[in-house]
Structures are given as structure tokens and as C-alpha cells.
Amino acid sequence: MQKPPGRPAAPGRVAYLNARLLDPASGLDAPGALLSEGGEIADLGPGLFKDGVPEGVETIDCRGACLAPGLVDMRVQLRDPGEEHKETISSASRAAAIGGVTSMVALPNTDPIVDDVAGVEFVARRAREEKSVKVYTYGTVTRRLEGQELTEMGLLTAYGALGFTDGLKAVANAQVMRRALAYSRAFDTVILQHPEEPSLAGGAMNSGALATRLGLSGIPVQAEVMMVERDLRLVEMTGGRYHVSHVSTAAALEAIRAAKKRGLPVTCDTAPHYFTLNENAVGDYRTFAKVSPPLRSEADRAAVAEALADGTIDAIASDHAPQDQDAKRLPFALAEPGIVGLETLLALSLAPVHAGRMGLLELLACLTSRPAGILRGRSGLRKGWPADLVVFDLEKPGRIDPDRFASKSKNAPYEGHMIQGQVLRTVVDGRPIFVAA
Amino acid sequence: MTSSKTPVQSGYPHPHLLGIEGLSRSEIVFLLDEAAEYADLDPHRHGRNALLAGHTVINLFFENSTRTRTSFELAAKRLGADVINMSVAWSSIKKGETLIDTAMTLTAMHPDVLVVRHPDSGAVKLLSEKVECAVINGGDGAHEHPTQGLLDALTIIRRLGRLEGLRIAICGDILHSRVARSNIHLLTAMGAQVRVIAPPTLMPGRVEELGVEAFTDMREGLADCDVVMMLRLQTERMQGSYVPSIREYFHFYGLDREKLAHAKPDALVMHPGPMNRGVEIDSELADDIDRSAIREQVEMGVAVRMACLDVLTRPLRSGRRR
Numbered sequence: 001m002q003k004p005p006g007r008p009a010a011p012g013r014v015a016y017l018n019a020r021l022l023d024p025a026s027g028l029d030a031p032g033a034l035l036s037e038g039g040e041i042a043d044l045g046p047g048l049f050k051d052g053v054p055e056g057v058e059t060i061d062c063r064g065a066c067l068a069p070g071l072v073d074m075r076v077q078l079r080d081p082g083e084e085h086k087e088t089i090s091s092a093s094r095a096a097a098i099g100g101v102t103s104m105v106a107l108p109n110t111d112p113i114v115d116d117v118a119g120v121e122f123v124a125r126r127a128r129e130e131k132s133v134k135v136y137t138y139g140t141v142t143r144r145l146e147g148q149e150l151t152e153m154g155l156l157t158a159y160g161a162l163g164f165t166d167g168l169k170a171v172a173n174a175q176v177m178r179r180a181l182a183y184s185r186a187f188d189t190v191i192l193q194h195p196e197e198p199s200l201a202g203g204a205m206n207s208g209a210l211a212t213r214l215g216l217s218g219i220p221v222q223a224e225v226m227m228v229e230r231d232l233r234l235v236e237m238t239g240g241r242y243h244v245s246h247v248s249t250a251a252a253l254e255a256i257r258a259a260k261k262r263g264l265p266v267t268c269d270t271a272p273h274y275f276t277l278n279e280n281a282v283g284d285y286r287t288f289a290k291v292s293p294p295l296r297s298e299a300d301r302a303a304v305a306e307a308l309a310d311g312t313i314d315a316i317a318s319d320h321a322p323q324d325q326d327a328k329r330l331p332f333a334l335a336e337p338g339i340v341g342l343e344t345l346l347a348l349s350l351a352p353v354h355a356g357r358m359g360l361l362e363l364l365a366c367l368t369s370r371p372a373g374i375l376r377g378r379s380g381l382r383k384g385w386p387a388d389l390v391v392f393d394l395e396k397p398g399r400i401d402p403d404r405f406a407s408k409s410k411n412a413p414y415e416g417h418m419i420q421g422q423v424l425r426t427v428v429d430g431r432p433i434f435v436a437a
Numbered sequence: 438m439t440s441s442k443t444p445v446q447s448g449y450p451h452p453h454l455l456g457i458e459g460l461s462r463s464e465i466v467f468l469l470d471e472a473a474e475y476a477d478l479d480p481h482r483h484g485r486n487a488l489l490a491g492h493t494v495i496n497l498f499f500e501n502s503t504r505t506r507t508s509f510e511l512a513a514k515r516l517g518a519d520v521i522n523m524s525v526a527w528s529s530i531k532k533g534e535t536l537i538d539t540a541m542t543l544t545a546m547h548p549d550v551l552v553v554r555h556p557d558s559g560a561v562k563l564l565s566e567k568v569e570c571a572v573i574n575g576g577d578g579a580h581e582h583p584t585q586g587l588l589d590a591l592t593i594i595r596r597l598g599r600l601e602g603l604r605i606a607i608c609g610d611i612l613h614s615r616v617a618r619s620n621i622h623l624l625t626a627m628g629a630q631v632r633v634i635a636p637p638t639l640m641p642g643r644v645e646e647l648g649v650e651a652f653t654d655m656r657e658g659l660a661d662c663d664v665v666m667m668l669r670l671q672t673e674r675m676q677g678s679y680v681p682s683i684r685e686y687f688h689f690y691g692l693d694r695e696k697l698a699h700a701k702p703d704a705l706v707m708h709p710g711p712m713n714r715g716v717e718i719d720s721e722l723a724d725d726i727d728r729s730a731i732r733e734q735v736e737m738g739v740a741v742r743m744a745c746l747d748v749l750t751r752p753l754r755s756g757r758r759r
Contacts, residue, residue, distance in 0.1 A: 211642065212642055212643060212644055212646070214559065215577075215615060215618060216559075218642055333557050334557060
């Protein structure tokens with residue numbers, strides 16, 4: 001077997017000048033500079049390089065742009081191995097780099113499924129070969145995604161699995177979920193749930209007047225809150241760390257908000273489509289707007305935006321779900337769910353900031369330090385920490401053009417959508433992996 | 438609905454007929470008027486019309502249907518068109534690649550009109566985007582069945598003289614019914630008061646937002662109605678999944694003389710067929726020609742489909758190929 005290539009020689013010293021330093025973890029938001037040395041952050045601050053940059057240091061003039069920790073995308077489907085015609089670790093890494101993402105975590109619902117150590121090692125090896133974005137993976141909660149027998153959570157954690165989830169399937173059996181939550185405590189890992197009571201989730205879109213008009217079977221909002229409420233009882237019982245993925249409803253958010261108030265170890269994320277779109281995006285059977293859980297009513301969309309602003313939602317994940325034409329050009333009920341989101345994660349997430357509903361640091365926390373915290377990783381502008389950085393222009397307007405995505409799949413219902421904010425440079429371990437033209 | 442691509446000043450400016458929703462009142466009236474003319478033609482006296490001679494109509498059915506397919510076939514033949522019937526076995530295993538592939542194949546045959554029935558909502562619209570000819574929706578999933586809506590309306594107009602102001606009840610499996618949806622859109626657009634009557638498990642969510650009143654008690658719902666439209670209930674939905682049993686369904690939601698007595702004394706009874714006698718409608722009532730318009734509905738079906746084929750091919754026949 002070929003020896004996997006190691007990371008390339010460490011880069012030298014790089015100075016980022018004239019930046020707006022943004023560090024959600026410490027609350028820093030000030031003009032200044034940052035110095036990376038090798039793969040790490042060597043120094044930073046408002047006064048750095050006040051007297052000029054020393055010899056032998058590469059300089060990058062940020063011209064007032066924002067410099068923040070690179071984005072941590074905690075929910076990505078790589079389709080590799082198994083569906084490489086939709087996406088590969090390589091194409092997803094390019095997409096992530098363009099999107100300002102420096103770490104991403106893959107769902108284990110590939111083919112083969114990541115339910116053993118070999119799967120975790122495969123992803124790690126492929127990521128090393130790419131030498132680009134840091135790619136991690138979750139393991140499945142249950143073997144073969146069958147919802148019955150637990151995987152080797154301890155060993156998988158030791159080999160690098162950052163948490164456990166059955167991906168797009170909820171762990172439906174309460175006893176299995178109870179044991180997963182209890183067992184996970186031994187390894188301080190987290191169980192991530194797809195929040196849907198399966199017996200209520202057989203439909204194609206959100207229940208409501210539009211589903212009735214289109215003659216499509218609906219998925220009621222209750223399917224989400226029921227699963228969340230059941231799980232919260234199990235969290236209470238076991239003390240296991242519980243994370244609700246892609247929350248889409250006001251009711252589930254209310255349950256999570258109350259649980260947090262009671263001190264339960266619960267966190268949650270949502271995806272940009274749940275606070276930028278509502279079910280009307282489905283319009284006339286637009287399969288690009290088919291996602292799981294489905295896009296909801298305007299009231300639910302507004303509740304997700306509200307929960308993001310008040311901090312109930314811990315993280316924004318792209319929920320990147322590549323689908324090719326064959327999977328989407330189908331009658332709506334038969335089309336696969338999913339939206340590709342790596343490249344638009346930052347720009348779409350900035351909408352609440354531009355609307356004045358959220359501070360920039362609070363928003364960036366949802367894309368960096370808070371998801372990293374849930375996964376016990378490091379994300380921040382701090383001396384000695386990895387120089388995983390993103391430089392972006394907060395104001396630059398643009399229009400989304402899915403045809404230009406680096407992702408192999410172009411399934412995004414955002415064609416022509418106006419955005420504000422553009423990634424200029426993405427840096428992993430001190431090395432640029434993307435520089436805007 | 439369809440967008441208007443052809444710059445035709447006709448009363449129906451759309452390239453396809455995919456649904457009733459989105460059609461204006463004047464467009465509906467236009468189609469009904471055209472259909473009324475065909476309804477008045479006696480096929481035995483007037484013989485075959487040569488309007489569509491040299492034109493090809495393909496009936497593409499992904500779902501079993503004898504009545505609708507035959508009706509379209511007869512309508513096309515009476516207009517002198519060449520008709521091809523294609524039945525495509527459809528199963529979830531085959532998925533939609535077949536749909537697009539079929540569309541490509543058919544386009545290469547240069548048909549002038551495609552009549553499509555498909556078990557999935559939205560499938561006919563999807564297909565219409567991939568072909569170059571006019572498409573008529575012959576029923577897609579639980580979405581729409583526009584020619585059924587038109588023929589029902591024409592039947593009512595011929596019996597009762599109007600639609601506006603009538604109180605019309607649609608009863609049965611509203612949840613899965615494309616006939617119900619097309620009728621709701623058409624009748625509300627024309628100013629009728631529409632009621633839907635169904636057991637709660639067969640009532641779609643927030644159906645009131647379509648402009649109808651919803652009832653779970655059939656007697657209440659039928660009170661003072663001018664027209665009672667019954668819907669077919671698929672047997673597989675009566676064995677405990679949506680309704681506990683056939684006999685319970687008939688007891689509460691089957692149309693018999695006693696329940697019909699709550700409607701207006703001369704209320705018209707309709708059914709899109711095929712009927713489940715003794716399930717949703719009393720057999721003897723269905724055959725009562727004074728009350729039941731079921732036979733006339735079939736007749737109007739042919740007239741409506743002739744009108745639709747005629748209207749949709751007009752741009753083509755006047756030399757304006759799309």
C-alpha cells in the first residue's frame with residue numbers, strides 16, 4: 001500500500017494586515033493584524049506591526065476586510081465513498097474552501113456506511129491526501145443504520161469520529177436512543193438526531209395549504225417536536241449530550257429553549273434554508289427546494305430566525321446534500337431531498353446581520369466557536385491555535401449562480417438570489433486553500 | 438399554471454392544459470363554451486370532423502384508466518386525428534428516469550398533443566417542460582384532472598343553467614382526489630359555493646384555504662345543496678388505514694336517499710366513475726336518471742376533450758408552431 005502523503009512543508013511566517021479581527025470566542029472585534037507562523041497563529045492584536053513588518057514575513061493586505069476563524073461546518077454529506085457522481089471528498093473540499101469553511105464534518109450515510117473504524121480511517125486518509133479543508137466524520141449510532149444495535153462508539157471516538165448520528169434517519173426506537181445517550185457519556189461524545197418521528201414523516205413537503213393544493217402528502221410540524229420532546233426525556237434520564245440537527249419548526253425550538261433553561265445538555269443547529277426560505281419555494285413542484293425536514297411555513301421560518309438571534313440555536317450548518325439531475329428531475333414525491341450549501345454558507349448566513357437582527361460576532365460564533373465547542377474542537381483567534389482562517393468582505397454584493405459551483409452537484413434553489421458578503425481567502429494551518437480572483 | 442408562450446389572442450392563451458388552478462374565469466368560460474358547441478353536435482349525423490386530420494394525439498398513461506383514455510381517444514378520432522395509446526407500467530422501482538426518457542422518445546415522434554396520466558402529482562407538468570407539443574393533463578396524482586373539472590361544470594350548466602351561486606357538495610376521499618381539486622378550483626372561480634364532505638382522515642389539511650367549507654357530517658354538509666358530487670374511494674383505503682371498514686364508510690358517508698333528502702329536493706347527483714356501488718353511492722340512486730347525471734358526465738367528457746384538443750392545436754393549425 002502506498003504511504004499516504006503527509007502535509008506539505010509548513011508555511012513560513014505570514015502577516016495579515018489591515019484586517020478587522022473578529023474572534024467570537026473572546027469577543028474581539030477590532031482593527032488589527034495577525035501573524036501566522038508555520039501552521040499556527042503566532043500573534044495578533046490591534047497594535048501588532050504598528051512599527052512595520054519585519055523582513056522575511058509574507059504580507060497580506062486585508063484592506064479592511066474581516067478576518068475570522070475559518071468556518072466549522074458540522075453537517076455535510078460528502079457522498080464519497082459510494083456516490084462519487086454526486087460529490088467527492090475532493091470536490092466537496094474545493095467547495096468548502098470557496099465557502100470559507102476550514103473544517104467540515106461528514107455524515108456517515110455513505111456507501112459503505114461509516115459504522116466501523118475502517119470508515120473513519122478512510123475519510124481521514126482521503127482528507128490527508130487532499131491537503132485542503134480539514135475533513136472529519138461522524139459514526140453512525142446504530143450498525144448498518146438499522147436503528148437497532150449500537151456501533152463501537154468508544155473505538156470510533158478514539159479513531160476520530162466526532163459524534164454519532166444516523167444521518168437522515170432518526171433513531172426511532174426509544175430504548176436504542178436511551179442506550180446510545182447513556183453509553184456515549186463514557187466517551188464524552190455527542191448524539192446528533194435527525195428530528196423526525198418516522199411514522200409521521202412519510203410525506204413530500206410541509207403539511208399545509210400548499211401541500212393540499214399541490215396534492216402532495218404532507219409532513220406535519222408535530223413530527224419534529226414529538227421526536228425532540230421524547231429525546232429530551234431520555235436526555236434527562238441519561239445525562240447524555242444531545243444535539244438536534246437542522247431544526248425547522250417553532251415548536252421544536254420552544255422545546256429546546258425550555259430544555260436549555262432547565263440545564264439539560266442539549267444543543268442544536270439549523271441550515272440557512274430554514275431561515276432564508278419557506279415552503280413557498282416549492283412553488284410549482286420545484287424539487288431543488290425539497291429538503292428533509294421540509295421547508296416550513298413563514299411563521300416557522302421566522303421562529304428559526306428568532307431562535308438564531310436569541311442564541312437558542314447554537315450553530316448554522318450548511319446541511320450540504322449534493323444530488324445530481326437524475327435524483328432531482330423527478331416527480332416531486334420521488335425526488336431526493338437536499339440542497340448544496342458549502343459555497344453559500346457564509347453569504348446566506350450573513351442575511352440576519354445585514355438585516356440588523358444579529359451582531360456579526362454572534363453570527364460568526366454560530367459558524368465557528370459554538371459548533372467547534374459542541375464537537376470538542378478548537379476554533380478561535382488565539383496564539384498557538386491552528387491558523388485556520390477566513391478573510392471576507394462583509395458588504396460585497398453578489399448573485400448566486402449554481403452553475404458556477406465547484407461542487408459536482410448544482411442543486412440549490414437560490415439561482416439569482418441576491419447576497420451580500422464574499423469570501424476572499426481561506427486558510428488552513430497557515431496555508432491558503434482558496435484566494436478569490 | 439402554464440405560461441403563455443404563444444402570442445395568440447385566443448380565449449385560451451396557454452400552450453398546455455395542466456390544471457384548472459391559475460386559469461382565469463374568462464378562460465374557463467371560453468373552454469366551456471367551446472365544449473358546449475361540441476356537445477350539441479350529433480356524432481351520428483355530423484360524422485367525423487376532419488379538423489385534426491394529419492395530426493397525432495398520443496395518450497400516454499402511466500396509470501390504468503379505461504374511461505378517461507377511451508374518452509380522449511374517441512374525442513381525438515371524432516376530430517380526425519391519428520391516435521396512439523401508450524400504456525407504461527409504472528412502479529416505484531422504475532422511478533422517473535423513465536418519465537424523461539419517455540418524453541424524449543415521444544418528442545422525436547413529433548406528436549401534436551400528448552394526453553398524460555401519471556400517479557404522481559406534478560409529473561405531467563415536469564413532462565410538459567421536456568416536450569415540444571401541447572400537453573393535456575389527464576390526471577396527475579392527487580393534484581389535478583382538469584378535463585374532469587370542465588366536464589362536470591358543463592354537465593351542471595346543461596342541467597341547471599348556471600354555476601354561479603349554486604351550492605355544490607363534493608363528498609368522499611378529498612385527500613387523494615385530483616377530481617376534487619380541479620372541481621374546487623373551477624367551481625369557486627365561477628362563483629359557486631363549494632363544500633367538501635369527508636371523514637377527518639380523508640380531509641386534506643387547511644382545505645378551507647382553497648375557498649371551500651369543510652364538513653365531517655354528511656347530512657349537515659348536504660343541507661340545501663344544488664349538486665352532490667360523489668368521489669370514488671379506493672378499496673385499499675377502506676381497510677383500516679383511513680377508514681375502518683366499507684360498511685362503516687357507507688353508513689356515514691355513502692350517498693343514499695335518506696342522506697340525499699337533506700339536499701335540495703331536485704339536487705343533482707354526480708360521480709366521476711367508476712362507481713363503487715354500495716360503498717360511496719347507493720346502487721339504485723346511481724341509476725335514477727331523474728337525479729343522477731352520471732351518464733351525461735360521460736357524454737360531456739367527450740365534448741370537453743374535443744374542445745381541448747381543438748383549442749390547444751389552433752396555434753399549430755394556423756401555422757404558428759411553437
